[in-house]
Amino acid sequence: MDTILDQKTGARSGPARLDIVIPVYNEEAALNHLFERLEQTFSPQAMAENGLERVRLIFVDDGGTDSSAMLIARRIQQGADAMLLCLSRNFGHQSAVCAGLAHSDADITAVIDADLQDPPELIQDMVKLWRNGNDVVYGMRRRRRENPLKVFAYWAFYRLLRFLSGSDVPLDSGDFCLLDAEVVRAMNALPEKLRFPRGLRYWVGFRQTGIQYDRPRRMHGTSKYPFKKLYSLATDGIASLSIKPLKISQMLSISTAAAAILLIAILLIINVKNMPSGIDAGIMLILLCILITSAAQLLSIYILGAYVGRTYLEVKNRPTYIIRETISKEELNPQGGQSPQS
Ligand code: UDP
Ligand code: MG
Numbered sequence: 001m002d003t004i005l006d007q008k009t010g011a012r013s014g015p016a017r018l019d020i021v022i023p024v025y026n027e028e029a030a031l032n033h034l035f036e037r038l039e040q041t042f043s044p045q046a047m048a049e050n051g052l053e054r055v056r057l058i059f060v061d062d063g064g065t066d067s068s069a070m071l072i073a074r075r076i077q078q079g080a081d082a083m084l085l086c087l088s089r090n091f092g093h094q095s096a097v098c099a100g101l102a103h104s105d106a107d108i109t110a111v112i113d114a115d116l117q118d119p120p121e122l123i124q125d126m127v128k129l130w131r132n133g134n135d136v137v138y139g140m141r142r143r144r145r146e147n148p149l150k151v152f153a154y155w156a157f158y159r160l161l162r163f164l165s166g167s168d169v170p171l172d173s174g175d176f177c178l179l180d181a182e183v184v185r186a187m188n189a190l191p192e193k194l195r196f197p198r199g200l201r202y203w204v205g206f207r208q209t210g211i212q213y214d215r216p217r218r219m220h221g222t223s224k225y226p227f228k229k230l231y232s233l234a235t236d237g238i239a240s241l242s243i244k245p246l247k248i249s250q251m252l253s254i255s256t257a258a259a260a261i262l263l264i265a266i267l268l269i270i271n272v273k274n275m276p277s278g279i280d281a282g283i284m285l286i287l288l289c290i291l292i293t294s295a296a297q298l299l300s301i302y303i304l305g306a307y308v309g310r311t312y313l314e315v316k317n318r319p320t321y322i323i324r325e326t327i328s329k330e331e332l333n334p335q336g337g338q339s340p341q342s
Pocket of ligand 2: 113115117218223
C-alpha cells in the first residue's frame with residue numbers, strides 16, 4: 001500500500017484504495033438508486049479530493065430470490081468497478097458482511113446497507129477521520145426514522161448489550177463503518193463461525209471513533225429484518241460478546257435458593273406456632289417457594305441453553321457462509337476502469 005502513516009500523529013497521507021462491502025437480500029428496488037448515489041459520492045473529482053485512487057464495491061448476494069444479483073452482474077458487465085459474491089443460500093446479514101470483509105484487500109473497507117439507510121456520502125467523512133489516524137470509524141444513529149417498536153427494540157438492545165458485556169461497546173452503532181486494513185485482517189483472523197461483525201469490530205480494539213448521523217427511512221422495498229431475525233441478532237450479539245448472563249443466572253440461583261430457605265424457615269415457624277390461619281399461609285408459602293425456584297431454574301436453563309446451543313454450533317465448525325459463484329470486474333473486463341461508475 002502507498003498510504004503513509006505519520007508515526008507521531010497517526011495521520012495518513014498518500015493514495016488509498018477503498019472497498020465498500022454491501023450485503024444484499026432481495027434489494028432489486030433499491031439497487032439503481034444505490035448505484036446512482038455511489039456514483040455521485042465517488043465521482044472521479046470527489047475521489048481525487050479525498051486521495052482515493054480506487055473505489056471497489058463488494059456486493060454479497062445473500063441467497064436472494066429476486067433479480068438483485070442479475071442487476072449487479074449487469075452493472076459489472078457494463079464496467080462498474082465491483083465484485084459480486086453469490087452465497088449458496090440465505091445465511092443472514094451478519095454472515096454476508098463477513099463474506100464481504102473476507103474478500104476485501106484494500107487499504108480501507110466500508111460496510112453499508114444496500115437500502116441507503118446508511119448514507120454513502122458519510123463514507124467520505126469517515127475517510128477523513130481515518131486519515132486523521134483513526135482505524136475504525138463507525139456510524140452512530142442519532143435518530144432513526146422507523147417503526148417506533150423497532151426503534152425501541154434497537155435502543156434497548158444496545159443498552160442491554162453494553163450492560164451485559166460490561167464494556168464500552170458503542171451505543172446505537174450498527175455495521176455501518178469504515179475499517180483500516182489492519183482491523184479487517186484482525187477481524188478476519190478471529191476463528192469463530194457464529195460471527196457478529198459489530199461485536200468483533202469492537203473487540204479487536206485499535207483506535208476507534210464514531211460519527212453521528214440521522215438514519216433515514218428505507219426508501220425502497222421492505223425491511224429484511226422481521227422481529228424473529230432481530231431477536232436472534234440480539235441474542236447472538238450478547239452471547240458473542242459476553243458470558244455475563246451466565247453469571248447472572250448463577251447469582252439468580254444463589255439468591256433464589258436463599259429466598260427459598262428463608263420462606264421454608266417462615267413456614268416452619270408458622271406451623272410450629274400452629275396459628276389458626278397456619279394451613280393457608282403455609283400453602284401460600286409453599287406455592288410461592290415452588291414458583292420462585294422453578295422460574296429461576298427455567299431462566300437459568302434458558303440462559304445455559306443459549307450458550308450450550310452456540311457452543312454446539314461452534315464445535316461443528318461449519319463455515320459461516322458458502323459462496324456459490326463469484327463475478328468480478330477483472331474476470332468480465334480484464335482491462336476495466338477505476339471508479340464504481342457504470
Ligand atoms: N440483508 C442480508 N441478509 C438478510 C437480511 C438482510 O444481506 O438475511 C441485508 C439487506 O439487504 C440490507 C442489510 O442487510 O442491505 C440490512 O437489512 P435491512 O435493511 O432489511 O435491516 P433494517 O435496516 O430493517 O434493520
Ligand atoms: Mg435497512
